[in-house]
Amino acid sequence: MSRFNDIKVGDKAELKHVITQDDIEKFVALTGDDNKLHIDKDYASKTTFKKPVAHGMLGASFISTIIGTKLPGDGALWFAQNLEFLLPVRVGDEIVVKAEVIKKIERLKIIELQTDIYNQHKQKVTTGIAKVKIIEQEIPQEKKEKKQPGKVALVIGGTGGIGRETCLRLAKDGFDVVVHYYKNDEQAKKIKEEIERLGQKSIMVKADITDNVQVKEMIYQIVRKLETVTVLINCATVKIPNIKFTDLDWEDIQKHLDINIKGSFFLVRNIMPVMEKEKYGKIINITTQAIETPNPEWLHYITAKSALNGFSKALAVELAPKGIKVNMISPGMTDTELISDIPEKARLLAAAKTPLKRIAKPEDIAGAISFLASDKSDFITGETIRVSGGQVMI
16 A cells, blocks of 8 residues: 555556456446447447447446556545546457556645556557545554564466475465466466465466566565565476477577576566565575486576576575575476476386485475475575485585
8 A cells, every 4th residue: 555645746557458358248247238339249340330349437447456456556545537538449459557646635635647548559548537535544553663574475387286386385384375377277276275275375376477567567466465475486487398409499498598587587676676675585496407417308498497597596696685595496307297298218217216216296396495485594595405316416
C-alpha cells in the first residue's frame, strides 16, 4: 500500500492484458450484457465494425486493477471516473493500461490520475480521469515498529521434478512458498494445495523469466501479497536433446543461454532490491555435474551451465556486502522428466559408476537446497554443493 505522503505527482504505473474470448464470455455471464455486437460474429459482420468488439467497460475494468493493485494499491477508494472510448478493442488485442498521478488534494487525501488504455499498435483506445481517496490503516502507536520479514521462498520452475520436491521441502521447513510456472498451471495448483495442507502460505505466479517485464511484474505481485522474498531457487531448465557438434545450430546454444543466463540476470536484477532492503537473502542456482564430467553431444547445455557457474560466483562476491549469499547445487543424473528420453542402459551405467550405486532422486536435491536456504548456511557463499552420490569428489 502506498501512503498518501509517499505518492508524488508524476508517479506512474502500467499493466498489460490480452483480451480473450473467455474474458468476453465471463463479462457477459457476470453483467448480462449480451449485446450481439459483442458476441455474434454474423451480426457484427453486417456493421461498420465487421467483427465483434469487446465491451468498453471490460477494458475499463482494468483501470480498477491498476488503481487497486499498483497506484496507489491496497486502500485505494476509486470514487469517480470519466471515460471516452476512442477505438474498438477485439479478442486477441493486447491492452496496455497506464495511470499517472496528475494532482494531489492534501486536505482530503485524494489523488487524480490520468488513465489511458492503448492497444498493441500504440493507439489510444480509452482515456479518462480517475479520482481516488487513499484510505490508510490506523496503526496503534506501540505497533509502529518495523515488522520482521518472514521466510518466503520463490521456486522458479516449481512444477518440475526438482522444483516440486523443493517447494514441499521448504514448506516443511517453515517457508511460505511461491510456486513459479510457465505452462503447467494444473500442476502448480496441486503443489500450492499440498503446501497449504502443510500449514504454509502459497501463491502461484506465471512468468517467462527471459522477459524482464514479466519478471518485474511477478516480483511486484509476490511482494504485494507476501511482503518479501528471502530465498530464490532457480530450477528452470529446458529439454536437453543429444546433438552432435556438426549438427548444432547457434539457436540450440542460445536457447540454453537464455534460460540460464538471461533468465537469471532478470531474476536477480528484480529481486535484489527486495533482499537488499532486508539486508538478507539467499540465491540458489542449479548447475550440473556435466560441467566436470562432460557428456558427449551436450555442448549446448554444458556451455550454458558453465556460464551460470561463473555468473553465480561473480555475483556472490558482489552481493556479499549486501547480506545476500549466492550458491549452487550440482546434481548428478536425477530421476526427473528431463532425462525421460535417456535410454535405460545409460541410466543403469550412470548408477553403476556412482559409489552409492543409484542415480539421484529429486528429494536428494531438495535436501541440499533446504540446507542452503536455512540459516545453517549463513557463512557460505560462492560455493557448489555436489549431489552426485560420490561421482565427483573434490
